[in-house]
């Protein structure tokens with residue numbers, strides 16, 4: 001990658017091996033030079049993106065607004081003539097998909113732990129007026145505390161008329177797509193996300209998909225029929241919850257509000273699912289600001305003013321890298337500036 005397009009990113013990050021490559025993006029592991037922290041750098045070529053360029057803009061806009069303990073944090077965006085670099089929180093545990101495959105299937109208690117975190121993230125994005133529309137184990141990553149982080153907001157929708165408004169675009173991965181979506185009808189993003197979370201929960205508990213087929217037309221028929229196997233290891237509680245989430249008729253499908261207080265979701269946990277963000281941008285962490293003020297030789301007030309401009313440049317990256325460590329209870333000390 002000799003091109004000068006990488007100069008800016010290389011001035012702040014040491015790019016390492018590729019850890020993921022999707023349709024139009026490559027994700028590299030990198031080290032933030034100032035703090036030594038690991039990050040993921042999603043690299044896209046605008047020429048290769050073509051009609052998909054708006055998806056990247058959608059993802060960047062969404063990730064700037066959706067800051068949550070179970071959503072991968074966007075640290076910085078670098079755009080050059082031909083490239084877009086998104087610097088994002090690194091999740092050393094990799095994809096939930098690989099975790100399930102490695103364990104064959106999860107015990108109910110572990111599936112519940114992960115499902116509560118998924119609910120927390122999705123309830124938060126719905127509250128902020130977004131539907132994800134591509135919920136699947138490949139888009140859920142594990143951080144180094146075995147907590148889940150949601151990624152890939154390229155298909156997210158923020159209907160102008162609010163979450164009650166119907167959507168049209170058929171998108172997402174077929175096996176996780178709701179019946180109303182695959183039948184080309186109008187659908188509500190939140191209802192389609194609930195269906196996808198039902199498929200996700202089934203995958204966690206069973207290790208395989210409720211609706212699956214090599215031919216997408218046959219897969220669609222199975223989804224529209226809504227019949228799926230209930231392996232003997234599923235508890236009655238799990239079967240009941242799955243039945244309420246995998247309702248073909250979106251009007252009969254369980255709502256997010258009902259899910260958050262559902263007995264299966266609450267079992268073994270002290271309370272309901274806390275979905276509010278612990279790291280909202282509008283209440284800055286004063287310890288991180290103090291650390292940055294010292295590092296950049298500014299007053300705390302000046303540092304506060306600079307950070308709250310949210311340019312998603314180096315300053316935003318340093319703030320979030322400090323915050324992510326603070327939220328995890330560890331202290332990140334920035335070395336004296338050279």
Ligand SMILES: O=C(Nc1ccc2c(c1)CCNCC2)c1ccc(Br)cc1
Nearest residue numbers: 019020027040088089090091092094151
């Ligand atoms: O951290 C990420 N991926 C990742 C991290 C660690 C590992 C993987 C992916 C899988 C490859 N084996 C090593 C383990 C990551 C983070 C943000 C985005 Br967007 C896309 C990917």
